[in-house]
Amino acid sequence: MGFDLEALREAIKTHGTVTRVVIAAIKGSSPREVGAAMLVWEDGQSGTIGGGTLEFQATEAARLQTSQIKLTHHALGPEMGQCCGGAVSLLSEVYDLEAVNALDSTIVVRSAKDGDMPLSVKRLLASARSQGIAPEPQLIEGWMVEPVHQPTRNLWIWGAGHVGRALVDVLSPLPDLAITWVDTTQDRFPDSIPPGVTAIPAAKPAALVHHAPRSAEHLVLTYSHNLDLELCNRLLSHDFRFAGLIGSATKWARFRSRLAALGHSPERISRITCPIGDPSLGKHPQMIAVGVAAQVLRPARQNDLKKDLSA
Structure with missing residues (x-):
């Protein structure tokens, strides 16, 4: 699983501005794993973060999103109609073609809050690049780290x-x-x-x-x-x-x-x-x-x- 730049770029070319919603973190059980993502535009979407009420609500929120990037937390359970019983954090980001072209081509790193990159993130990136090994998608101190997907x-x-x-x-x-x-x-x-x-x-x-x-x-x-x-x-x-x-x-x-x-x-x-x-x-x-x-x-x-x- 990784950040699919090509799919995002193609969606933007076809549909215009696109919001990407990715599972940034989970606690307990979840319908999908960290790194699972969907793309949402005005009248459609592709991919899935697990379906059900979580995905429905996240899709509706993505279409109304005005901020460039947003991190939200959701408890799964009876009130959401999900049987997983865990909790997920979702990172939602609005992209146009200029924003996509500005992304790193190997590892995408961003934060929903202001501030300098934490030392823990810097160490992870340095280790990944020195060893040539892509890191797992993960949320570290509010910073989302995702390797850019490459077909294997x-x-x-x-x-x-x-x-x-x-x-x-x-x-x-x-x-x-x-x-x-x-x-x-x-x-x-x-x-x-x-x-x-x-x-x-x-x-x-x-x-x-x-x-x-x-x-x-x-x-x-x-x-x-x-x-x-x-x-x-x-x-x-x-x-x-x-x-x-x-x-x-x-x-x-x-x-x-x-x-x-x-x-x-x-x-x-x-x-x-x-x-x-x-x-x-x-x-x-x-x-x-x-x-x-x-x-x-x-x-x-x-x-x-x-x-x-x-x-």
Whole structure:
């Protein structure tokens, strides 16, 4: 969790002035964690701080806010219609594009009260920057410290057909994914590309494989079996953290044979996962996307990725 500068910038470009409401601190149980945030504008909002009465009241207050920044405290419980029983502190800030562009690009620090930055905050920032480790979102002596969010995973989606589009719809809102989306021509992509997704039309998509980080994850689901095979061949020669191929067991048997003929060992070929998703969910593009997304995001996969990153 971190301060999503890009989401805030895009919201301001689309809606004008935006108020960002973030959970700054909690006591006891809370519907969301410290750092969870929502963006509120005149006739809409995005994100969530936990829903229910807390979010409703915070949204209404954000639309009426006149001060640049405000720190408020809220007891959860029967009187608010929340069952958590704890308490939360909310930091609400009004932003326009100039204010966003003035923010630090790595760690955002601000206070709702006047006064010099406390020594405890200075020490935290110095330690984080010297060690290159982002601090956890936290409220210290009235000062809110949040690392600027940076996606931790590079995901390349090869193919902008029905399943590719469904996958992008499902995965693009997730903040930890930086998605690169590749297909052969611009007209194969939808007119509107979600924020945070880089769409690349390329007459020869496989030629882009060498531009992908070796730590990237790949989902191969183009309109062409020949192109799928070429992408698998290039990926095996390039390296990757994860590669999944859409298809049946029969398709994968044929691909294994052809990839072996291209000089790849059985051990190397086995690094590609096929089929992907959950066939029991059905063949509707959205069902395939749900199954594939679950496979990519399930906790076991996350543990594997963490091991890879620490190796």
